[in-house]
Amino acid sequence: MKALLFILIITGIVNTAAAQQFNVKDFGAKADGVNLDTKAINDAVEAAAKAGGGTVYFPEGTYLSFSIHLKSFITLYFDNGATLLAADSTADGKYDAAEFNANDKFQDYGHSHWHNSLIWGDSLQHIAIVGTGVINGKGLRRNASERRPWGNKAIALRLCRNVIIRDITLLNGGHFAILATGVDNFTVDNVKMDTNRDGIDIDCCNNVHVSNCSINAPWDDALCLKSSYALGYAKPTENVTITNCIVSGYDLGTFYNGTYQRNEWKKVPDKMGPTGRIKFGTESNGGFKNISISNCVFEYCRGLALETVDGALLEDVVIDNITMKDIVNAPLFLRLGARMRGPAGTPVGAMRRVNISNINVYNADAHFASIISGVPGNDIEDIQLNNIRIVYRPMDSVTTKIPLIVPENEKDYPEPARMGIMPAYGLYIRHVNGVSLNNVQLSYSGVETRPAIMIDSVRNAELFRIKTQPVPGTGNIILKNVENFSIKNSEGYKDKKIKQSSSTAL
Template sequence: MNRFFSLLLLGLIFSMKSFSQPHDASPWAKLDSIRTLIVAPTFADNTYLITDHGAKGDGVFMNTDIINSIITRCSEGGGGKVIVPKGVFLSGAIHLKSNVNLHFEDGSKILFSRNPQDYLPLVRSRWEGMDLMNYSPLIYAYQVENIAITGNGILDGNADNQHWWPWKAKKEHGWVEGMDNQLASVKQLTQQVKDRTPVADRIYGDGGFLRPPFIQPYQSKNIVIADITINNAPFWNLNPVLCENVTVRDVKIITHGPNNDGCDPEASKNVLITGCYFDTGDDCIAIKSGRNEDGRDLAVPAENIIIENCVMKDGHGGIVIGSEISGGAKNIFAQNLQMDSPELDRVIRLKTSSLRGGVIDGLYVRNIKVGTYKEAAIRFNMFYENPGDFLPQIKNVWVENLQVEKGGKFGILIDAYKDSPVTNFTVINSSINGVDIPVQSNHTKNVVFSNFKINNKTVESIESINNQKKENAEKF
């Protein structure tokens, strides 16, 4: 009996030792397993050249019906490639169907119509994280699978300070007093979300002045968007909503209108964004999961997202999570990025509020080279919008090998709730130079700085920065 208890005690001690051993400090072991879940679809060998079916690339003839009929024929025939040849093809809304690759040959362009009527009938869409019936996105896919947009062509949204952009109600984008705008509709839609009005009754379109996204696959899976150039978007550029298995590869986005986010995976899972170029009027990449009740009720996070080998120029932020993040976000990886612009406000930005709620758990960033930016290299903000009753959470943020040549006002800027501090925030092997204020922070928990310098001075902890500020204040 004594021998039995001795063996049992030894077993318990061994178990305790096993559980007390620290796990691998680096979170990057997850990356490869996520990558295996992201697999590009393949397509049948069938090809459909749109000019063989009456399409005209003269920039004048309206090709909407022809392009959509060919896409339908291709899908119903087992799938394949719908080819846009050299030329400028004017079109309204294009709707992708399952097993179709919309492929652009060199020298091809689709020039999208500026007439809102060419984006009817209304479709189920999502606008800033809120579901509604609205104008069709310029390229739209609903509940389909195995789709692609590929090739070296140009997608031109044809928006400017006379078309689409003035609806934002900003004078810098062409709006003047007395012009129609989106403000009343945004207020109404926000209230409908709060009231949980059925989506079928949230009807906008004509008279609503809510600009459509450029490319929005909705509740779809197995998607590739590769090699294309996107210009002059009315609104957000790439916005997969509730999608799974998405690859965005070698896409170039140059557009400086209002809300011209580059790529916004929203409540989507298993997403790879690689080799892309962003020069935008808003966030370059923004991870989202729905606004307020629409996000919380569905409770689908954005998860398993890999961002790598991209270049960011102008934008409100390079890598951003939020603000429509009510469904949460987890397992976001970003690596091997270049950012450089005096018009890039922030390098890494997490924005949310107690109106949103949601849990951001797991943002892992490494190997980021930055020339310059305007406001902050790393920015946490839990007060992005008016307060509500749903405390947000931000935890497990890892930044490794962030190298900034000449920063803006702040190195790190943190504004969090006392009852919901930013938790488990790590910065290692990093350097930020040329900032006015190294760190400004209020509520944090378990922050680790290791081999981290700001303005060539080692930053050991947030507490050390705060103590230094206190000492300096006492001298005066």
């Protein structure tokens, strides 16, 4: 442990002036998975805090606990073989009560409260949760409320700074395995999760690095950027890097045990198939700015979703080197909507300057295509798709009725399935000003009756080196209400510029 302590000191995780180790067993923890260790753990944390900071050490064993109260300059270190097990609320104890939040009407219950969690910290600095042990939120419940004071989240942090979560494994994390709201200078690295709802929610945070994580979240999003109104004001999530991560939607627990099963997709709460994706939104009051996502893998889950529907500005996003396989809805979903869940008078938001490059998708669900959609009067702006290849699997029935008009549904919850079957198999673009497609290849297996691309109510669209698998008896690119459209150097298409057209088939 001296070597461990030295590493923690030189990396700045603990206060170098007062670096000490506090073994929870020395404070009475039984680590037998039967007796509650809540008091012993919190006593160890309190002692470390009074000493000016240090490492609260969990040796091998199973620690049954309710709420643990983090303090500044504290590291929780879970050694190999150590498991922190969330207790189920019983007559013998319960989690801390959810704190009052006057702004809870603007986001789901789970986003509005932090204290009703297994590990929580509020207005802290220089904290860490590290080690090769396990945090198992078995006793946590998503539907905690004032009437049902169960534990809601595994780790919840509010208004903290200089935070590190590294190397741990998180199982059954409750509503969120990690909820970070208003957390700045935040690093999550080499974390493994197999969890029953959201994996990591990064809400109203600044200067965030997520790397080398594997997150299986079949019933909700794996890694979700949000900008809610939970703090009582609009604060953007900005300056974020996400790299070298794998997200998936295998049956709960089968990522952790290595069997990777795909049999329980009907258990997903919205009945729309496994989730497990990287997403921006839906809570989107404060905005998303200066985000980079790179070198990530999606498997058996929903596609990448960028959503702003509550008045937020989403801008300056770069996404690069993504591979996807067995995607259950739209591989790419960019949605500017007008749900407007926030303070009255907030205007519709904006989405602009998004660059998506080097994306390879195989066996995606053809019902939904990839979707880029604003709303009437509020165009998405300046979108670039470069070096994209998507192969769609056959629809379940070639006789499925395909609507000619896609409903706007601008006030609806933003989810590809709620927009219905797309009238194009590959790419559907609507209400966009400025979109560039370069070296985009779209193809399908089986039988198709729809065009590859539909562009509707779009200005300033440039297509270069486009390759689409043709569909017999139909145009492969359908244009409706376009201004300033061009296509060049594309296989099977003549170079063409169109200044304005209400209806054209290419």
